[in-house]
Amino acid sequence: MIAGNRTINYLRISITDRCNFRCRYCIPSTPFSVIEHEKIARYEEILRIARIACNLGITKIRITGGEPFVRKDIFSFLEQLCAIESLKDISITTNGSLLNREKIEKLISLGIKRLNFSLDTLDPVKFEQITGRDRFQQVWDAIFTSHELGISPVKINAVILRGINDDEIEAITALTLKYPFHIRFIEYMPMGDSAVEKQQQVLTQEIKTLIESRFGELKPVKKGSNDGPAKKFQIRGAKGIVGFITPISSHFCAECNRLRLTSRGTLRPCLLNNYEKDIINPLRNGASDDELKEIILAALTKKPSFHGLSDPSTKGIPISHMTSIGG
Numbered sequence: 001m002i003a004g005n006r007t008i009n010y011l012r013i014s015i016t017d018r019c020n021f022r023c024r025y026c027i028p029s030t031p032f033s034v035i036e037h038e039k040i041a042r043y044e045e046i047l048r049i050a051r052i053a054c055n056l057g058i059t060k061i062r063i064t065g066g067e068p069f070v071r072k073d074i075f076s077f078l079e080q081l082c083a084i085e086s087l088k089d090i091s092i093t094t095n096g097s098l099l100n101r102e103k104i105e106k107l108i109s110l111g112i113k114r115l116n117f118s119l120d121t122l123d124p125v126k127f128e129q130i131t132g133r134d135r136f137q138q139v140w141d142a143i144f145t146s147h148e149l150g151i152s153p154v155k156i157n158a159v160i161l162r163g164i165n166d167d168e169i170e171a172i173t174a175l176t177l178k179y180p181f182h183i184r185f186i187e188y189m190p191m192g193d194s195a196v197e198k199q200q201q202v203l204t205q206e207i208k209t210l211i212e213s214r215f216g217e218l219k220p221v222k223k224g225s226n227d228g229p230a231k232k233f234q235i236r237g238a239k240g241i242v243g244f245i246t247p248i249s250s251h252f253c254a255e256c257n258r259l260r261l262t263s264r265g266t267l268r269p270c271l272l273n274n275y276e277k278d279i280i281n282p283l284r285n286g287a288s289d290d291e292l293k294e295i296i297l298a299a300l301t302k303k304p305s306f307h308g309l310s311d312p313s314t315k316g317i318p319i320s321h322m323t324s325i326g327g
Helices: 043-055 074-082 101-110 124-131 136-149 166-178 204-215 280-284 289-300
Strands: 010-014 060-064 089-094 114-118 154-159 182-186 218-220 231-235 241-245 258-261 266-268
Touching: 010 043, 043 074, 043 258, 043 280, 043 289, 060 074, 074 089, 074 101, 101 136, 114 136, 124 136, 136 154, 154 166, 166 182, 166 204, 166 231, 166 241, 204 218, 204 231, 204 241, 258 289, 266 289, 280 289
Parallel strands: 010 060, 010 258, 060 089, 089 114, 114 154, 154 182, 182 241
Antiparallel strands: 218 231, 231 241, 258 266
């Protein structure tokens, strides 16, 4: 599929807006309600949309939430998803707290070889302060069990916030010295009614400068064919990779190859733009595969060439909170 001069071959699917964590940069500061059960896309509906998207050229799918493993029967769904022959890559973003050895082995048996874990701190006390849950050890164990069982690469996403975990940049980075992990520092993205203040945002250049002052020059690493927007580097002699995802300080919109399907069954061409295209209601009202194809293609015509997140006015801030979209 083509959007402007970009080839779109990557679909991110949020299968739930629910999460067992309450991360301060993800959950709105004001009370909110989860999406009503009947408004969440059913597995068979998601699979139908996924198959149609694959027929249009999607070769890579990432499953997200909320937290995907809070949804019942996820392994049955993943088994059917992995059976789509044209899919070359299926991965999952998770907080890891609900994964154990048995579940990770099951994922591997289905053909899923890549997991992204969200982990913003190495301090169990601070972990509970950030996530609202005392689950650090479960997440830590899931990361190292995945590594032990051959998940590769194990990616760890960290959002750095000033006054909260910015004192851990060096310690988190140091994991790459001993392990072949991909540590990715993601710039905080203000979404909806966020509980995080803008002045807490720490941008990539500051993080990169701190890392180089401690570990020496970061050498650029060439991107692979399945890589996303992260700018990848490596410390001399390290086993792992340090990556930076820069939606604020350096837009990567021109390289964006993804389309999102939200848990509500809407197509979202850009995470950081409020436009969404309903596909679930036409599907439920009897639309044919060809008609659903046209809806997908129509959504891509709205894929912007840049986002407005760095706009100083509030108009540039997406009104949806992250859990309702699926980052």
